[in-house]
Amino acid sequence: MKRGQAVMTLFEIRKMSAHLPNPVPRAGGVVSPCSACNVRHLTLCAALDDREVTEMSAIVSSVELGPGEPLFDEAEPAKNVFNVTAGAVKVYKLLPDGRRQMTGFLFPGDFLGLANEENYAYSAEAVTFTTLCRFPRKKLEGLLEKYPLMERRLLGMASHELAVAQEQMLLLGRKTAREKVASFLLMLSRRAVQRGQKDNPISVPMSRNDIGDYLGLTTETVSRTFTLLKQAGTITLLGNGKVELSDRKTLEVMSDGA
Amino acid sequence: MKRGQAVMTLFEIRKMSAHLPNPVPRAGGVVSPCSACNVRHLTLCAALDDREVTEMSAIVSSVELGPGEPLFDEAEPAKNVFNVTAGAVKVYKLLPDGRRQMTGFLFPGDFLGLANEENYAYSAEAVTFTTLCRFPRKKLEGLLEKYPLMERRLLGMASHELAVAQEQMLLLGRKTAREKVASFLLMLSRRAVQRGQKDNPISVPMSRNDIGDYLGLTTETVSRTFTLLKQAGTITLLGNGKVELSDRKTLEVMSDGA
DNA sequence: AGGGCTCCTTGACCTACATCAATGGCCGAG
DNA sequence: CTCGGCCATTGATGTAGGTCAAGGAGCCCT
Incomplete structure (x- = not known):
């Protein structure tokens, strides 16, 4: 399968999902043997020795998702x-009446689906065109x-996640809208660096609404805060999901909170 | 050391800390070889086999803290x-200007101090008279x-913590004051059951202020919400840190959020 | 018994953010 | 090119919860 062809397939999926009442069949996307897993940050596949890599590639498969497609549900x-x-990928929990809290955005190298219990504790959905490696839990x-x-590596990753989650609680419970957006x-930017991208014009692929649900704000407040920062010259909106951090110090x- | 004597010591500590400007020396409390670790829920020491128990008890020691005494700092x-x-025990993070977010309350059987990094990611402090088992990280x-x-057990515990943290993000970002207090x-109550206590008149050992910092509210709002619930007949304040959940369904x- | 804590409660007021509503830009489809 | 959807932005208004202030209750200490 050539690259061009894969893109075609994704467009098909996208087209389909636009017409479906309930967006797309569960855990959709194209599945094929995984040749990826060459990402090297915070990854389960990172720093494997040869033997581990061999055994790993025997159980792994690959998943591709178009924007908005669900990966799994809570x-x-x-x-x-x-x-x-x-x-x-965005990861979120819902209240019965539909209020939503994003618990994280995941980028290349990030891991998801670790669950202590039988079932997932949250839902996951693609933000952009996304590819993932899939490990059947039992085999893993x-x-x-x-x-x-x-x-041990998994434990390290879980501990790291935990620290991130606590930082996010501080943000959600005690920061103002401005502080939240700045932190975000x-x-x-930091995570872009971690996965080897530039730290400055950053890409912000998710909608204002998604950002709001991540920061415990509404779309409107996020938008207003962006324009405030823009007017203050702290950031520049370059359009097309790109933002320049013009004044990182500020x-x-x-x-x-200063 | 008899039980009576230990209690004396704790009163000494309490007396001291009441007079100190900065409550008490770092990681204070009385330290002696640990004979406890017979708690059986979610504990590192739970379900150990004999050999593990032996090795464990060789590295473990015990810590006792009075109310308000710090265990460690972020x-x-x-x-x-x-x-x-x-x-x-209460566990929290601070903003430079002093705003505080509790990230958790810990009870018998709970574990704390797991850190991926060199340093603790949060501060920990006793809420009531508290005893803990201490494991030097290196030896552990x-x-x-x-x-x-x-x-594996640790990994399970970390995953569990993670799920709890995500639930708390949902609470902090999307629930109203009433919903927050009810959830709390x-x-x-659930955690009391887990560690084998009654689920109904529950003990609420922490201050309104601590609760507020846990729920992302102020002392006043917590207090008002308690009285609202009381007036609605949903709970009864029994005084002395005891609360009866008179109408659990509600x-x-x-x-x-209904 | 009385003074000085700290914590809780309650009231009056205020403000940051939510809500409701309108408009405009972008993009894909026809 | 035009139409329809979705998203972002902006304005007007509402409100949950924060802030400020004043008691009051329990507790320890003298």
Whole structure:
């Protein structure tokens, strides 16, 4: 399958999902043997030795999703664990009346689907065209027993996630709208660096609404805050989901509440 | 050391801390070899086999803290990992200007201090008279290498924590004051059951201020919300940190946003 | 018993953000 | 090119919860 052809397929999916009442069949996307998993940051596949890589590639498969396509839903049986290799994924929880809280945005190298319980604790959905590696949970657990070092890596990743989550609680519980948005932009910038991209004009692929649900704000407040920052000369909106952090120092001070 | 004597010591500490400007020396409390660690829920020490228990008890020691005494501070080198055996601990992060976000309350059986990085990601402080088991991190890591099953248990605990943290993000970002307080009371009740206590008149050992910092509210709003629930007959304030959940059904509906 | 804590409660008022509503830009489809 | 959808932006208005201020209750200490 050539690259051109894969893109065609994604457009098909996108077209389909635009017409479906309930966007798309569960855990949709094109599935084929995974040749990726060459991402090297915070990844389960990072720093594997040869033997581990061999065994890993035997159980892994690849998933491709178009924008807005669901990967899995909260409370669905947690059959797989995923590793983002390209694109961006949003992860969220819902209240019965539809209020939504994003619990994270995931980028290449990030991991999702780790669940202690039988079922996923949150829903996951593609933000942009996205590719992921999929590990059947059962088989992965088998591997973990054989290679305790992989388990250690997972533990490290979980601890890291936990620290990130606590930082986010501080943001949600105690920061103002301005501080939240500033923190958010800086976070995107830092993570872009981590996966080897430029830190300055950053890409903000998600909608204002998604950002609002991540920061505990409304679309309108996010939008207003962006324009405030723009008017203050702190950021520049370049259009097309690109934002330039024109004055990082100010953003940094702002993100912390000064 | 007899029980009576230990209590005396704790009163001494309390007396001291009442007079000190900065409450008490770092990681204070009385330290003696640990005979506890017989708590059986979500604990590192739970379900150990005999050999593990032996090795564990060789590295563990015990810590006792009076109310308000710090266990460790954010950014301090993470030398130890702790397991609460009695009492209650609060864990929080601060903004430079002093705003505070509790990231959790810990009860007997809970674990804290797991850190991926060199330093603790948060501060921890006793809410009531508290005893903990202390594991030097380095030595614990040595044990983990020998007993991969313990590592698995830790991973399970971290995943569980992560799910709890995500639930808390939903609360902080999207719930109203009433929903937050209702969720909080139910959480306390559920956790009381988990560690084998009654689920109804529950003990609420922390101050309104602490609760506010946990729920992203002010002291006043927490207090007002308690009285609203009281007036509606949903709860009864029994005084002395005891609360009766008179109408759990209503609380449950309320906690979810209905 | 009385003074000085800290914590809780309640009231009056205020403000940051939500809500409601209108408009405009962009993009894909025909 | 035009039409229809979606998203972002902006304005006008509303409100949940914050802020400020004043008691009051329990507790320890003398």
